[in-house]
Amino acid sequence: MSDHLLIKRMAIMGVGLIGGSLALALKEAGAVGEVIGCGRGKPNLEKAVELGIIDRYTRDPREAVADADLIFLATPVKTLGAVVEQCLPAIKAGAIITDGGSVKAEVVRHIEPLLPDVIHFVPGHPIAGTEQSGAEAAFAGLYRGKRCILTPTAKTDPQALALIEQMWQLAGSIVVKMPMDKHDRILAAISHLPHMVAYSLVNAVGSYDHYEENILEYSAGGFRDFTRIASSDPTMWRDIAETNREALLEMMEQFEVFFAELKADVAAGDGDKLFEFFLRSKQMRDAIL
Amino acid sequence: MSDHLLIKRMAIMGVGLIGGSLALALKEAGAVGEVIGCGRGKPNLEKAVELGIIDRYTRDPREAVADADLIFLATPVKTLGAVVEQCLPAIKAGAIITDGGSVKAEVVRHIEPLLPDVIHFVPGHPIAGTEQSGAEAAFAGLYRGKRCILTPTAKTDPQALALIEQMWQLAGSIVVKMPMDKHDRILAAISHLPHMVAYSLVNAVGSYDHYEENILEYSAGGFRDFTRIASSDPTMWRDIAETNREALLEMMEQFEVFFAELKADVAAGDGDKLFEFFLRSKQMRDAIL
Numbered sequence: 001m002s003d004h005l006l007i008k009r010m011a012i013m014g015v016g017l018i019g020g021s022l023a024l025a026l027k028e029a030g031a032v033g034e035v036i037g038c039g040r041g042k043p044n045l046e047k048a049v050e051l052g053i054i055d056r057y058t059r060d061p062r063e064a065v066a067d068a069d070l071i072f073l074a075t076p077v078k079t080l081g082a083v084v085e086q087c088l089p090a091i092k093a094g095a096i097i098t099d100g101g102s103v104k105a106e107v108v109r110h111i112e113p114l115l116p117d118v119i120h121f122v123p124g125h126p127i128a129g130t131e132q133s134g135a136e137a138a139f140a141g142l143y144r145g146k147r148c149i150l151t152p153t154a155k156t157d158p159q160a161l162a163l164i165e166q167m168w169q170l171a172g173s174i175v176v177k178m179p180m181d182k183h184d185r186i187l188a189a190i191s192h193l194p195h196m197v198a199y200s201l202v203n204a205v206g207s208y209d210h211y212e213e214n215i216l217e218y219s220a221g222g223f224r225d226f227t228r229i230a231s232s233d234p235t236m237w238r239d240i241a242e243t244n245r246e247a248l249l250e251m252m253e254q255f256e257v258f259f260a261e262l263k264a265d266v267a268a269g270d271g272d273k274l275f276e277f278f279l280r281s282k283q284m285r286d287a288i289l
Numbered sequence: 290m291s292d293h294l295l296i297k298r299m300a301i302m303g304v305g306l307i308g309g310s311l312a313l314a315l316k317e318a319g320a321v322g323e324v325i326g327c328g329r330g331k332p333n334l335e336k337a338v339e340l341g342i343i344d345r346y347t348r349d350p351r352e353a354v355a356d357a358d359l360i361f362l363a364t365p366v367k368t369l370g371a372v373v374e375q376c377l378p379a380i381k382a383g384a385i386i387t388d389g390g391s392v393k394a395e396v397v398r399h400i401e402p403l404l405p406d407v408i409h410f411v412p413g414h415p416i417a418g419t420e421q422s423g424a425e426a427a428f429a430g431l432y433r434g435k436r437c438i439l440t441p442t443a444k445t446d447p448q449a450l451a452l453i454e455q456m457w458q459l460a461g462s463i464v465v466k467m468p469m470d471k472h473d474r475i476l477a478a479i480s481h482l483p484h485m486v487a488y489s490l491v492n493a494v495g496s497y498d499h500y501e502e503n504i505l506e507y508s509a510g511g512f513r514d515f516t517r518i519a520s521s522d523p524t525m526w527r528d529i530a531e532t533n534r535e536a537l538l539e540m541m542e543q544f545e546v547f548f549a550e551l552k553a554d555v556a557a558g559d560g561d562k563l564f565e566f567f568l569r570s571k572q573m574r575d576a577i578l
């Protein structure tokens with residue numbers, strides 16, 4: 001094992017799509033020595049070893065982090081604080097903890113007060129994912145070309161931050177740094193709100209009881225793509241809705257205002273306003289392509 | 290030219306994705322003799338000849354329908370009645386008119402009263418499409434495996450209906466017959482409502498003015514797929530919102546009820562209800578895959 005590795009020993013807490021893909025990307029980049037996986041499901045951990053994602057595994061969090069230089073928290077967002085609490089006594093001085101949670105402020109509020117000065121925490125969120133989960137879904141290219149947002153605080157160690165930034169760059173990410181509250185509001189807008197909308201849409205359409213058959217069966221490509229995200233993991237989304245409550249409510253209210261405006265235009269049969277509403281949306285949307 | 294062709298001479302009014310793809314599918318199936326294209330844009334019509342979609346073209350609707358056995362209306366839904374009015378004097382006795390409009394009741398109300406008994410109208414709607422448009426986007430396989438809804442009325446000639454059913458089957462479609470009001474409500478649910486939701490979502494997120502940068506740039510795969518339909522043609526959607534007003538308003542209200550329920554659960558931080566809401570949606574959505 002070379003002395004020039006960015007990370008000598010790394011513990012992945014939660015070897016699913018997010019954790020597994022980071023391990024694979026860092027191995028491909030030659031940036032990591034040994035990778036220890038930790039999780040609850042033994043078949044998933046065995047599969048991860050078989051696929052070369054991790055070198056070995058343990059189901060004991062303290063055993064996993066012992067002597068780890070870097071600890072990547074990739075369990076569901078509501079559990080991140082508890083995972084740190086559980087393994088903290090075994091974490092060595094100088095170790096860096098980072099995470100992949102979709103919500104940042106609540107995670108930081110939970111984890112930062114737990115840590116002594118010699119253990120560093122760099123809050124992060126790689127914006128990447130598929131609807132797949134588990135180690136089998138992991139692949140080295142998941143983060144390539146995708147943004148990874150880091151949300152350092154006043155307490156964040158600059159050297160630890162620099163290392164985590166370099167780690168994500170080696171995994172192929174474009175690293176962006178911003179305050180955690182800004183992160184949570186942006187994610188509420190571009191990710192959490194769309195999920196709430198998709199879930200509501202599928203419930204509204206699926207509950208439409210005018211006809212005996214399931215009208216969802218008539219849906220063509222557009223609707224299926226549109227509602228793909230409504231088949232995401234309910235536990236994960238419950239946790240996000242609970243941990244990013246305020247920013248999400250703000251965006252849900254923003255959405256309601258626009259939807260009500262459109263409904264009024266439809267009710268009034270106002271063709272000019274309808275056209276203008278649709279065109280504005282098309283232009284905004286096309287601008288990001 | 291064989292006497293056994295299903296359609297000897299066919300006029301396509303509007304040679305875009307919908308009209309062009311039907312022409313290509315019927316040619317591939319050996320079901321049509323000559324195809325005459327009619328439209329306003331000369332470059333598009335010339336391209337359609339070059340691509341073998343149509344055999345010849347004219348920009349005069351009456352010339353296009355003269356001697357046609359079948360007339361396929363594939364212009365925007367609000368123009369369909371006007372196209373029939375315009376070319377009616379040149380349509381021969383025994384000819385069949387059919388259409389591909391996304392809304393049926395208003396189209397039927399406009400066209401049926403115009404026609405003498407010897408000219409037949411079979412209202413239809415192939416549920417297929419992409420975000421592309423124009424003759425260049427047309428391809429023979431567009432309708433393969435997709436549903437085509439026909440909405441015969443008390444006035445619809447059974448033989449004409451049977452021929453149109455056969456035509457869509459030859460193009461690869463699964464033909465479903467239902468009353469026009471049912472069609473309009475189902476489409477409001479599975480297509481028109483999702484578009485209204487997507488347009489509102491992109492407007493709401495794109496107008497979020499807390500930050501200097503365009504936050505849409507942070508969106509990952511999910512949001513882009515989700516809002517793909519928000520880049521559909523504003524004119525087409527203005528027309529649909531105007532012509533299917535009542536069914537669409539009913540579905541928009543249905544959606545608002547579910548969205549408000551979810552917002553209340555988020556505000557209350559009610560994890561059990563959130564989980565149940567997301568799970569219900571996931572189950573409905575997964576059931577159609």
